[in-house]
Amino acid sequence: MNSIFFLVMRRMRAPLLALIFTYSVAVLGLVLIPGQDAEGNLWHMDFFHAFYFVSFMASTIGFGEIPYEFTDAQRLWVTFAIFFTVIVWLYSIGTLLTLFQDATFHQALIERRFARRIRQMRESFYLVCGYGETGSALIKALTERNQQAVAIDIRQERVNLLALENLRQYVPALCGDARLPLHLTEAGLDHPLCSGVVAITNSNEANLKIAITAKLLHPDITVICRADSHDIEANMASFGTDSIIDPFDTFAVHFATALQSPALNLLQEWLTSVADAPLGEPIYPPRHGLWVVCGYGRFGRAVFDQLRKEGMEVVVIEATPKKTGEPPKPFVIGRGTEEETLRAAEIERAVGIVAGTDNDANNLSIIMTARALNSDLFVILRQNRKDNEALIKAVKADMVMHSSAIIANRIRVLLGTPLLYEFVQLVLYEEDSWACELVSRISALVQHRVPDVWELAINQEQAYAVELALREHQRVNLAEIMRDPGKREQRLRCIPLLLIRNDQRIMLPAESQRLEPGDRLLFCGSGGAHDRMEWTLQNEHALSYVRVGEAPLQGWLWRWIRNRREV
Structure with a gap:
């Protein structure tokens, strides 16, 4: 409220001063210019009557000469006063209308209404910072479980998109920079019913700042963050961040589980899937033979490390090794979309390929070219954008890594059923036969849906x-x-x-x-x-x-x- 008040006063300072000055001059002139009463005696208007007269004269309401008819001198002064007071009023009203259309003033009003709505919330809620693909999937999952959420994003078009979503519950949203403590406070960080803060923007630095702010201003609150850098993860952990999710490491562990225990992997997939999804089939990645990894970025490196831990033979194809870091030898310089590059990586004798670049078109091209050379490949595909879903499904990869979906699903489990997250961690220590028996029992209960x-x-x-x-x-x-x-x-x-x-x-x-x-x-x-x-x-x-x-x-x-x- 203070920011709105000071913004109005700053913008209206000159018009208000102009109004005060013109009113003062007009009133003073009427006081000083003598008039005549009905008997022809001279008289002077007092300040009260002069101010009263100028008030309805300047607003062009219409007037009568009070308390007696004016002299020519008074009428000349009033004529002059009408013009300069009306001009000043037009200037003031124009400035006020311009203020109402100002983006800063409009944003201040929106923030005030938003903060008031958050203060009036009577149910526990989660503060979601970032409404991209991950935030959209997470908020949809939370509202389907009848859990309240509040969103904040730096881009107005994303906030507008949230207002158009067909969600089960209303989700208040603010266009603002979540790195600023003011916006986090407006969004309910210090609200007693705020159950947790989820930082899932596409910037590691922004997520780190949100985590630090949340833990400093509200030490007891649950903070969940997205990070795809081990250095950032370590920094977040030092501030007591409750859960840090790296989508690339998460998928690498998921892939390792599929290699070592297909039944355990299937059990995890069934239990953590969204409601009413069809039951998936077990996957059996090859455990022996050559793997070709295209792209040695954060994702490619995570999968490469898991394959090496399993004792696999791995060849990396990377177009910019100076940028990503030089892969362990043997490696091939290239994008993997060219037949020559894949042949150099011995794709003909490979058992699996990982299309792990940050470009969906290149990943699809890699798979199509590789399958033309070797149709028996086990395919792992990295999906970068949700709007390419139809193309990703058409290529029929054996495993798909979509960062946004992995993060949203992991956070959904953490917030909705924390015991399930604990159970999933415990089953990693069980034998595959144990998981196979449990999968059979679950399948007999639910038939075709998770x-x-x-x-x-x-x-x-x-x-x-x-x-x-x-x-x-x-x-x-x-x-x-x-x-x-x-x-x-x-x-x-x-x-x-x-x-x-x-x-x-x-x-x-x-x-x-x-x-x-x-x-x-x-x-x-x-x-x-x-x-x-x-x-x-x-x-x-x-x-x-x-x-x-x-x-x-x-x-x-x-x-x-x-x-x-x-x-």
């Missing part, structure tokens, strides 16, 4: 009925809350994945597992199972029915009828 994943805590908010029963020293086990509250003989189509009790983590807990207050559970299964389980968790009569086969009667009338029947 399972719903949900988590719950045994407390009054999320499991009122269970928590009440435990406080009354009743025994409740996992199998009982997994029964259908409409027909207790039927089991809900879900699988318990993880139980966390204090510092203990139990993978795939047994259905006989006894529940305790404070337990946190992770499930996967059909969406209907989730809804019906919630009914059991919250309703004490539904819980009693699934446990003992009957619900207690409510009210004195039903209890009196039951007692009469027993008699």
Whole structure:
């Protein structure tokens, strides 16, 4: 509000001074010029009546001569005053209209309305800095889970695009520089209901500044950042950033999992996919033979390192080794789009190719040329722009690395189901046979669509009925809350994945597992199972029915009828 006030006063200073000066001169002239009353006596107008007369004269409302008819001298002065006061009014009004059209003033008004709307929020929300491809996918995922979000982006066209999105909930958005503490504060950084800050701009330096600002101004808040530089990651970590996501390293780990344990990789893909997506098929990257990596930038280097760790033979093709750093030998200088370059890298005997440049057209050309020389290649394709989705699908690569999708999906899991992120980390230590068995169980439950994943805590908010029963020293086990509250003989189509009790983590807990207050559970299964389980968790009569086969009667009338029947 102060910035708007000072902006108005600065722009209107000259017009206001001109108005004050012209009014003063006009009033002073009427006071000094003598007039005549009805008897012909001389008189002088006082300052009050002079100011009153000039006020409606200068606004051209129309007037009468007060308190007596004017003399010629007074009328001459009034004629002069009319012209210069009207001119000054036109100047002042023109300046005011120009101010209303000024971009700075308009932005100040928008920021004031935005800040007021954020102060009035009554539900927890996440502050998303950057509304590009990643931010768009993340906000859509958050709103579909009925989680509130606030967006800030430095480009107005992106903010305008957000207003046109068909989202489940309204998302307040501000066009501003998230590196500035003022804009972060306006967007709700210091709001008591701000649950976390997500910095996913396309600038490492901007994300670092956002992380630093968030941790300094709100030390207890959760901060998640995107970074594709190890130096920036280390800097972010030194300020206590909770989660740092590097899309290239993330994909490299995903690729390594696919190499070592296809079933584990498939399990992770199913559990972390967006709701209602079709079940994917397992992939089997070749574990022996020559790989050709085209592009030795951040992505190419990450995949190269993983292939070398697996003991693979790797040849790199890079057009600008001085810029990216010289790859380990053997390497070939070129883009990989030329047949000669690929032949020099021995593409004919290769088992896999990585098209990892930062240009989608070049990546597609690399794949088409390579397949013409060797049709049996396992293809990994880097997608740089979302609007090339149709072309990427047409080429039918075995694996696609899209940075924005990887980051949005990872953050969605972190914010929506943090237990799932913990479970995914734990399954990396399991055998492939363990994952294969779990994949089979999930497939039998959900058929053609990925399972719903949900988590719950045994407390009054999320499991009122269970928590009440435990406080009354009743025994409740996992199998009982997994029964259908409409027909207790039927089991809900879900699988318990993880139980966390204090510092203990139990993978795939047994259905006989006894529940305790404070337990946190992770499930996967059909969406209907989730809804019906919630009914059991919250309703004490539904819980009693699934446990003992009957619900207690409510009210004195039903209890009196039951007692009469027993008699």
